[in-house]
Amino acid sequence: MPQFSRYQRVFNSIDSDCDGKVSSQDLLTRFAAVTGEHLTEEEAAAVVAAYDSDDDGLLEIAEFERFVEEGDGEGKEIKEAFKMYEMEGLGVITAVSLRRMLSQLGESRSIGDCNRMIAKFDVNGDGVLCFDEFRIMMLL
Incomplete structure (x- = not known):
């Protein structure tokens, strides 16, 4: 295989x-x-x-x-951005933390929207974004 x-x-x-x-x-x-x-x-x-x-x-x-x-020439900035989105102390970005951060940035999204955004880059299918998955999202 x-x-x-x-x-x-x-x-x-x-x-x-x-x-x-x-x-x-x-x-x-x-x-x-x-x-x-x-x-x-x-x-x-x-x-x-x-x-x-x-x-x-x-x-x-x-x-x-x-x-x-x-290709992550801006690694420090991406790490800082990840920390901003990862608000729950879990080391991952959840739909709740994504929604909260987007709201702070002036963009209103539902939890469902946030789940769909996460699913696009959720490589391992666990429903959250780890740093590597977030980095992929930011590079694209």
Whole structure:
């Protein structure tokens, strides 16, 4: 049985045509769908170009893993952001803590909305975001 990457679920959700590869267009579309912010075509292309080791213009799972693990050039800021969202002292972001933080930022969301936001990046399926899952979310 093949071993799956700890990022496989997130990778699969970004891989729009399920071909085992992520294009800059996949990143562009996914970023906007998840964050509501728009990544420019140039930014998405730059991510793919930086981590595409076989020069096929696409990211395979190993290249995506490297992007997630090495691409965190703003690690300190992401760690600080995680601490802001993780309000319950559990070391994870729950729907309640996400809702509370979004409310403080002026964005009203229901618990259901927060659960759906978490589910998009909940790699291990435990219903909360650990730091690695949060980092993936912030990088996309």
